Amino acid sequence: MTVLETTSPGTATTRMTRVLFVGTSLTGLAFSATNFSHAIDQARFVDLAWDTVVATALWSVPIVLLLLSWWAPLATLRAVAVAYMGIFLLAVLTWPFAQLVPRIPDGTQPWIINLLPMAVFAGALVLPAVGAWISLAVLCLAVGALRFLADGGTSLSIPVQDTLFNAMYVSLFVAIILVTLRAGRQRDIEADRTANDTIIAAAAEAQNLERATAALLTHDEVIATLITAARSTDATAAMVTGYATRALQRLDALAATSDDPTSLVPAHALVSLLRETVGALADTVRFHAPEPAGILVPTSVLRALSDATAEAVRNSLRHAGDSERRVTAVVTDTGAIVEIVDDGAGFDSSSVTSERFGIRFSIVHRMSLVEGGSAELDSTPGKGTRIVLHWMRGPQ
C-alpha cells in the first residue's frame, strides 16, 4: 500500500521556517567556531566565571537549536531562539562589568559581538516584521555601545563604523528571513487556492462521468429492455426476461456501489460497468472482455477497478495524443485483471511529474485501498503506456 506523507495546513510556512532555524543555528555555530580563538585570547581580560557561563550558553544554544530544527515543534524552536536573544543581550549589557581592564589592549572588539547575527536572526524568526527591525536596531545599538565602552570609552569613530556595518550586514539577512517567511505563507495560500480549484474540477468531472455511465446503462440496458419487451413475441419472451434480469442486476450493482462496499455483485456487472465507463469517456477506445459466468465480486473492487480504469483512460486521452487505445478486462475465480494500453507518446515512468499525479493517486493509491488490489505502470517515451490493474481474491 502506498504510504502518503501526512501534511498539515501551512506546509510551506512550517518547512521554510525550519530551514531558517537551521540557517540561524548554522550562523551561530559558524561564528562561534571562527571566533573561538578570539574568545580564548580575550579570556584574560574578563571575569573567568562570567566568561565561562556566557561562552557555554552562547556556544551551546546553536547546537541545541540545530539538533531540534528539523523535528521539534516550532513553539520550542521559538522558545530556544528567544532564550538565545536574551542570553546575548544580557551578555552584551553585563560585559562592561565583567571586563577586567579599562580597554581591551589590542583594540579588537569583544568576542561576543561576532555572535550578533544569530541573535538578530533569532529575533526575525520569532517577532513580527516591525518587531524584527526594532530588535535589530536595539541589538546593533547595544553592541555599538559595548564596543565604545570596551575600547575605553574614548573614541566614537570605530563604534559608529561598527554599528553602521553591523546594521547593514544583519539587515541583509533579516530581509532574507522575512521575505522567506512571507514566501512560505504566500505559497500556502496559493496552494490552498489551487487545491480548491482542483477539488471542484475533480468533483465535477467525477459527477459528469457518473452521469454518463448511468446514461449508458439506461440506454443499453433499460431502454433496450423496455423496447424489446414492448415489441416481443412468444419466441423472444425468454430473451426479454434475460435482458430484464440483467438490467436489474446492473441497477442493483449501481445501487450497491453507493451503499455497502462489502456486498457482492455478479462479475458481468463489473464488465458492464467498465464498458460503460470507458464508453462514456471516449467511443474510440476498444474494449474487450470475455463474459464471466457465475462469479461474484465485492462492490468495493468493482468501484476501484472502474475508477482506476476511468483515470487511466482519461490520462491516456489527455497525454497520449492521437493513439490506439485498448482496454481488456478478465475476471476469473482467482481475481481480476484490467489492462489499459495505448501506443501514444509515453513518458519516463521513473520520473513521474506533478502532472502525472493522477496515475499515482487515482490509480495506484486507489487500487491499494482495496484488499488484494494493486496497479503497475509501464511507460516508455515514444512507445506508449501500459497500466495493469490487479485484484487477487483473498482466501474464501
Add this chain to the structure above:
Amino acid sequence: MNNTGTVSVTEILRITGSGARTLLATFVIVHLVLAVATITEVYSPLVTIVAIVLVAAAAVVVTLPAAEPLPLGRSLAIVAVVAATTLAMDWNIEPGSAPTYSSWHLGANTLVLLFLGLRGRSGLAWIGFTIMAAITVVWTIDTGSTNLLGLLPNQIGTLLVGTLFAIGLRRTSRRITELHAEQAAIASVESAARAAAEERTRQAAHLNEVARSALERIADGAPFSDAERESWIRLEATVRDSLRAPALNILKLTEAADNARSRGVEVTLLDDSEGAATSETDRETIAAAIIEQLDEMDSGRLIGRVLPKGRGQLATILVDDGESTTRTDVG
C-alpha cells in the same frame, strides 16, 4: 517554482525586487561611508574610490533581473571585480596598523559573492572567495601582517551559511511543491470519490424509481398484456427524455408528457444547453410553458427544446397539430 519546474531562489527571495534595491543602496552607502572614514589610512585614496565604484557595480549586477543561474558572463565579471579589488585594496592598506574598516572590501566582496551563490552560482562564488583568500594570504606573506588574514574566518562563515541556506531553500521549496501537489491530488481523489458516490446514489434512486417495477414485471416471465406493452413504450419515451433533456427532468413535466403520450401525442424533449447552468427558475419556466401546451393537445407532435446559452431565449416549443406548425419562444 518557475514555469520550467526548477526552484528559483531569486524569485523566492525577490533579489531583483524593490526591497532588494533598497538594501543594495544601503550596502553601497554604508561601504562608501566606511571607505571615506578610513580614506586617510590607505596609501592611495584613488584606488579606494575605484574599488568602491567597482564593488558597487558588482552589487548592482548581482541584483539585476536575469534567469537563474545568473548568466556566466556577469558571474565571471563579478568574480573578476572581487579579485581586482582585493588585489588593489590589500596593498593599499598600511600593514601592521590596528584593524579598521580600511579593509571594508573583504566584507563587501563576501556579501556580493554570497548573493552570487544565492543566484545559483555557488561554485563561482567559492572560486571568487578562494581567489580573494589566496591574494590576502600572499599579502600576509608579503607584508608579514596578519591583520587581513584574521578577518577571513568570519567571511568564510558568512559565505558558508549563505551557501547552505541556498541549498536548503532550493531543496525545501522543491519538496513543498511536491507536498502541495500531493495534498491537492489526495483532496481531489477524495472529493471526486465523494461526488461520484453522491451522483451514483442519485442516479440509482432515479432509475429505480422510474424503471425498476417495469423491469421486475418483465423479468418475472409472465405473458405481457397490450396495456403493459403500451405503458413500456411510454416509459421508454420518458426514460429517453431523461437522457436527451436532463434539464427538463421535472416530475410535473414527466407526468404531463406521459399523459399526452397516452392521448396519442408524439412528444420529443431536447436539451441543447450542454449542461450549462440553467437555473432552477428557468427550468421551471420552461417546464410550465411545455406543460401548458401539452395539456391542450390530444394529438399531433410537440418538440420542446432547451436552447444553448446566449441565444436570447431559454427554449422553443414547436407544436404540429397536423394542419399547421406554431413556434413558441420561452424566456
